[in-house]
Amino acid sequence: MKYFDKLKDLKSLFLKKKNIFFLILIIILFSIDRISKIKVISGFNEHSYFINNFLNIDLIWNIGVGFGLFSTDNSLIYNFLSFFIFIVITSLFYIFIKSSNLDKLIYAIIIGGALGNFYDRLVFKGVPDFIDLHYNNFHWFTFNAADIFITIGVIIFIIRSFFLKN
Numbered sequence: 001m002k003y004f005d006k007l008k009d010l011k012s013l014f015l016k017k018k019n020i021f022f023l024i025l026i027i028i029l030f031s032i033d034r035i036s037k038i039k040v041i042s043g044f045n046e047h048s049y050f051i052n053n054f055l056n057i058d059l060i061w062n063i064g065v066g067f068g069l070f071s072t073d074n075s076l077i078y079n080f081l082s083f084f085i086f087i088v089i090t091s092l093f094y095i096f097i098k099s100s101n102l103d104k105l106i107y108a109i110i111i112g113g114a115l116g117n118f119y120d121r122l123v124f125k126g127v128p129d130f131i132d133l134h135y136n137n138f139h140w141f142t143f144n145a146a147d148i149f150i151t152i153g154v155i156i157f158i159i160r161s162f163f164l165k166n
Contacts, residue, residue, distance in 0.1 A: 034119070055132065093111065102160065117150075
């Protein structure tokens with residue numbers, strides 16, 4: 001019974017007025033990611049699109065985590081990683097609820113991106129990455145809009161942690 005009371009308390013904290021702006025931000029970032037991926041997936045015909053000397057659109061399916069780490073065809077490992085990612089996102093939501101407004105912004109940006117990639121893992125069994133930054137023959141890891149949001153959130157988190165006083 002105490003467990004359900006704690007869930008009710010968490011729900012009331014989550015839906016507080018001060019959290020609504022940040023929840024809307026999460027939804028907007030998730031939507032931007034979904035729209036960009038839908039456009040690329042539906043309009044892609046198996047070859048790279050040259051944009052300029054530094055940018056191509058090149059669809060690849062990432063079945064690992066960030067930067068293709070832990071990519072495997074083993075469904076047990078894939079499902080374990082997916083469950084671990086679910087736990088991380090759930091933990092981030094809990095931290096988000098308990099945080100100050102600046103920290104809520106940081107966590108909202110990270111969560112918005114993480115939910116986008118997690119959705120793809122569940123629906124497509126892989127994450128579509130398509131932004132290919134390069135210079136001559138050097139190519140950075142291919143990534144997507146969700147990865148950009150996660151990276152921005154982590155950079156702000158690092159700056160906040162090391163350079164800004166509480």
